[in-house]
Each structure stands twice: as structure tokens, then as C-alpha cells.
Amino acid sequence: MHSDLEYIKEQLCLLEEKMLKEAEKKQALINSLHSEQVDSAKNLIHYLVLRNQDIRELQDLLHIHGLSSMASSESHVHRQLQAINERLGKTYDEQELDVCTYAFSKLKIGEKSRLLFGPKTETNVPSVMVTFDSGFADDYAMIKSLLQNGMNVARINCAHDDEATWAKMINKIKKACHQTGLECKIYMDLAGPKIRTKLLEKGKEKGKVKVKEGQLIWLAEDDKGFEADDIVISPNEPGILPMIKKGDRVYIDDGVIRCLVEKVKKDRVGIRVTRVSSEKGQIKAEKGINFPDTLLDIPSLTEFDKSCLPFISENADIIGYSFVKSPEDIRALRTELKQLNDHCLPLIIKIETPEAVKNLPSLLLEGMKEQAFGLMIARGDLAVEIGFERMGEIQEEILWICEAAHIPVVWATQVLENLHKSGMATRSEITDAGHAALAECVMINKGEYTIEVMETLKDIVQRASAHRIKKRFTFRPLKIAERFLKL
Structure with missing residues (x-):
């Protein structure tokens, strides 16, 4: 018993030392971020240090001795470690205690989610993003109904239609917001490279x-x-x-x-x-x-995307960025936006390639140079690119790492898709929709039964969120963490 506790203390001490050293090493990078993102960035780096270790044996011992096993502590990982040390008798000076507590992190991600998606009526239910169909441009009643049934964000995909159609959609959204007193953010998605048959x-x-x-x-x-x-x-x-x-x-x-x-x-x-x-x-x-095996050296920001930016900059609340692979891609878009406006639109990057997964921490830290920043798990292309069998694992890893950075996540692609197209949900997609409760926003694609999907999604997520906020996981090393810490 005593030797177990001594081993736990020793391992926790080593972990904390590594966390602090890595944060100090990355201090110049942290200082380049928006002031509201600094504490979140430190927590992300602390978490990546933790996930670069195999601590499964330590977790078992912590659990056996009735201590926190560090699972579900993504959002406040260093402070959680300190809390365990305090239970084991270690004392800290006030200035040594990490400010990133559970309460602090919950407040942070809540603030960032509100900046991106607007206010919510129900705390534990994600915001809902609805993809607009071309027909919505001439259907005010549908837009008003979507708003009244819980739509928080209207998604306009710039890969389809034109500025005249987008303007019609936006005017009807604003009219519905004015008449109902409800808020709705306008999210415009850049088309990106059109690799299509x-x-x-x-x-x-x-x-x-x-x-x-x-x-x-x-x-x-x-x-x-x-x-x-x-x-x-x-x-x-x-x-x-x-x-x-x-x-x-x-x-x-x-x-x-x-x-x-x-x-x-x-x-x-x-x-x-x-x-x-x-x-x-x-x-x-x-x-x-x-082309999952081919390194495609093509720009994420196309000439068509650039031609759309003046309209987007003037009319949108959020901009979605497709085919992002590296921090340089984010910098390229930011440069273009700053030529149009002194203040960049809040950005949501779409993770849909293996390169984006590999570079995830660096992408987040680049995005965190702005106060409002989010991420979309674009599960359609991502599943094809990385392999369907890995999708479950990868989407979990993305959620963990974004939780550590206090970055809001949009859960996208094929949410209740069968229900949307045919009016009846499959059993597996009901389970998947319940998993969406882990994200800050859920995206619904186009379909015939949008209102029914929204009602079903709300019911499922309410039930799921009543049972859990997070799961308990064991921490084997993550390749994402290993790659980033070698930089």
C-alpha cells in the first residue's frame, strides 16, 4: 500500500515537471496568442504532455486508492494533477496553483461557444447548425419555423448557388430573427478545392x-x-x-x-x-x-474562395474553412480577410484530411491568435481519407484535444441522415446522435425532414446529456501529442 502511494507521488511529480517545462519551452508561441486564449493554450500543452505518456498503470493505481484517475480532466489537466497531489499531502503556494480549474474551463468554453454560435436556451444541449437548401431562398415560412424549432446557426455553403441566392437567404433569416426575437448566426462555408468527378x-x-x-x-x-x-x-x-x-x-x-x-x-x-x-x-x-495515400499540394484557399470573401466579410457572422491542412493555410485566409476588414470574422476550420489530424495542435494554436475560433469534424471526407474503421477513434481524439484547448466543436456529416431523407431513423444513427452531446454544436445537412430531425436530435441529446458530460478513458499515448512535442 505504502509503496503504491510513493510510486503515485513520484509519477505525478515527474508528470508535473514535464508539463511545466514544455509550457516554458512554448512560451513564445503562447505569448503570440490572443490574451483570452493564453490559459487555454497552456492547458492544451499540459494535456499533450500527459497524452505523450502511457499512464494506464498509474491510472489503475489512482483508481484503486480512490483518487482521480485523470480521466475526463482534459479541460483542466494540470490543476487536476495538483488536486491529487494535495490529497496526497503536497502543499502549493497560491501562485503555484494553475488558474485553469474545472469551473474556469467550463466558463471559458461556454464564453467561446457563445461568441461563435450565440446564446442557448438550454445549457446541456448543443447549438444546432442547419445547412440551407437552395429552395430556402424563397421559403420564409421554413426559415422562420427552423428558427422557432431551435436553429442557432444557418449554414450557407458557398460551393452551391450564387451571391444573389445567398443574399435572399440572409435577408429572410434576418427578417425571421426580427419578427421572432430569436438570434441566429450566419455561417458561410468556403467551397475549397472542388475535387469532384x-x-x-x-x-x-x-x-x-x-x-x-x-x-x-x-x-x-x-x-x-x-x-x-x-x-x-x-x-x-x-x-x-x-x-x-x-x-x-x-x-x-x-x-x-x-x-x-x-x-x-x-x-x-x-x-x-x-x-x-x-x-x-x-x-x-x-x-x-x-486520394487518401496522395499528398495533394494544392492550396486550401482557391481563387473562387477569394472571390467570395468580400460578400462573406460583409454578410456573415462566421466563416468556415475547408480543406485546411497546416497553420500556413489559416494565415493565408487571415491575410485575405484583413485586406477587407480590420477585424477578422470568427473562423471554424474543417478537419477532413489526414494532414489536418496530424497537425491538429498546431492548427488550434494558430487559430487561437483570435478570440473566437472553432473546429468542425467533417466526418464525411475525413472517414474516407483516414479509413472508416478509424473514424470512431479519431473523432474522440479530436474532441479530447479541443476540450483541452477550450475550442468549441461542430459535430458534422450524416447526423440522423436516414431520418432526414426518408422520415425514419436507423438504430445506429440514433446512437451516433446521442454521441453528438459531447460537441458544442451539431450540424444538420439538407433533407426533406429537417424539422423532424431537429425535434428528434433535441430529445436524444437531452436524454444523453442527463446521463453524462464525459466518459472515463484510459490514457495510452497519442500520436498527435508525440508529433507536436517533437516540433
Whole structure:
């Protein structure tokens, strides 16, 4: 018993020493952040130090002795460690105690969520972001109903429609807010690089073409040198083909069509269809293409995105940034925005690539140079890029790390999607919707049953949040933490 307690004290002492040293090492970086983000950044670094260790044996011993096992302490990790030490008899001077307590961190993330998403009527229920359909531009009654049923944020995707349509949507949102007395933030999502299927030969006229497993199809930027029966697809983004290597995977339509690169030529890439996960077995125009093994060196901020920024800067409350991979991407957008306005719009970065996951701590710290900053887990593209089997693990890791940084998270893609499209939810998506209670905001996509989805989501989340705020986890080392601390 005594030796256990001595071991616990020794390990906690070592952990605290590492936390303080790493924060001191990163002090210049911390000082570059917005003053309201400084304490949060220190807590993030302390948490990454913790998650760079394997403390599962220590956690078991803490649990056995009736002490906090450090699980669910993401938001106040150093102060939690100090509290355990105090229970074991260690005394701290007042100035040594970390200001980032549980109460402090709860207040911080609440303040940041309100800055991004506006006020909420129910504390434990996430804000709701609704994706606008083109038809909403001429449907004031629908917008008013969405607002009355709990919509906190209206999402306008700049990949669709045009400024005239966006303006109609925004005017109706503002009118509904004025008439109901309810608040709604306007979130405009940059389109980002449009890596989507464009059929060049067979299927070009109909906008779809049948494929089967074992078939060789082609990626090319134009249709020169092909036969009429060849299936030729343009990824609709210049410069991608030279980056592709033999053996790389290519996924089309959220992974429904899976291919492997077999031939790499100067002006074309031959890909072999290895799996077709739909009965129709069709490739349609304007479907997403993912290259999970290919390092795509293309800018996150496109010329089209830049052309949208003046309208967004004038009309939006929040800007969504697609295809973010590195801190440089955030700096590039910030530079463009500051040319239009002295004050940058609050930014929400979308995590949808393996590079974004790997660089997550650095992305957060760059974003924290502004007072209001958030993150969206774009689960559609992210699942295809990293592998569906890893999605559950990765979305948990993102939630933990954002909790440590007090960064609000938007839980997005396929939330109650079957209910939205058909009017009936599947059992698995009900469970997934309950998990959304861990985020600060939930995004709903377009569909026929938006009001029903909002009502169901609210009921599920209320029940889930009554049972838990966080789970208890054991802490094996995280690769994300290891990579960041080596910088």
C-alpha cells in the first residue's frame, strides 16, 4: 500500500515537471496568442504532455486508492494533477496553483461557444447548425419555423448557388430573427478545392456511367487520345495527376467506388476498380474523389474562395474553412480577410484530411491568435481519407484535444441522415446522435425532414446529456501529442 502511494507521488511529480517545462519551452508561441486564449493554450500543452505518456498503470493505481484517475480532466489537466497531489499531502503556494480549474474551463468554453454560435436556451444541449437548401431562398415560412424549432446557426455553403441566392437567404433569416426575437448566426462555408468527378467520355451526356469490379478506368484533365468507350474522369482540379503514385488508393463518391492506381502516364492515370459498394454500380458527375495515400499540394484557399470573401466579410457572422491542412493555410485566409476588414470574422476550420489530424495542435494554436475560433469534424471526407474503421477513434481524439484547448466543436456529416431523407431513423444513427452531446454544436445537412430531425436530435441529446458530460478513458499515448512535442 505504502509503496503504491510513493510510486503515485513520484509519477505525478515527474508528470508535473514535464508539463511545466514544455509550457516554458512554448512560451513564445503562447505569448503570440490572443490574451483570452493564453490559459487555454497552456492547458492544451499540459494535456499533450500527459497524452505523450502511457499512464494506464498509474491510472489503475489512482483508481484503486480512490483518487482521480485523470480521466475526463482534459479541460483542466494540470490543476487536476495538483488536486491529487494535495490529497496526497503536497502543499502549493497560491501562485503555484494553475488558474485553469474545472469551473474556469467550463466558463471559458461556454464564453467561446457563445461568441461563435450565440446564446442557448438550454445549457446541456448543443447549438444546432442547419445547412440551407437552395429552395430556402424563397421559403420564409421554413426559415422562420427552423428558427422557432431551435436553429442557432444557418449554414450557407458557398460551393452551391450564387451571391444573389445567398443574399435572399440572409435577408429572410434576418427578417425571421426580427419578427421572432430569436438570434441566429450566419455561417458561410468556403467551397475549397472542388475535387469532384467530371465525366469526359463515356457517360458524359447522361452524367453517369456504370462500372464493375476489375475494370480499368482513367483519370485525365482532358479527353484527348481516348476511345469513345473509355471511362475517363477529370478530378476537376488542375495539377493533381502528377502527384499520384502507383499503388495509391482512389475513392469515389464517399468510398462507394474504390480503386487502386495501376498505371501512371504523362497525361493520364489508370485506376483499377477494386470494389463497388452499391447495387447500381454507377459513377455520377459531381461526386467527391478522395486520394487518401496522395499528398495533394494544392492550396486550401482557391481563387473562387477569394472571390467570395468580400460578400462573406460583409454578410456573415462566421466563416468556415475547408480543406485546411497546416497553420500556413489559416494565415493565408487571415491575410485575405484583413485586406477587407480590420477585424477578422470568427473562423471554424474543417478537419477532413489526414494532414489536418496530424497537425491538429498546431492548427488550434494558430487559430487561437483570435478570440473566437472553432473546429468542425467533417466526418464525411475525413472517414474516407483516414479509413472508416478509424473514424470512431479519431473523432474522440479530436474532441479530447479541443476540450483541452477550450475550442468549441461542430459535430458534422450524416447526423440522423436516414431520418432526414426518408422520415425514419436507423438504430445506429440514433446512437451516433446521442454521441453528438459531447460537441458544442451539431450540424444538420439538407433533407426533406429537417424539422423532424431537429425535434428528434433535441430529445436524444437531452436524454444523453442527463446521463453524462464525459466518459472515463484510459490514457495510452497519442500520436498527435508525440508529433507536436517533437516540433
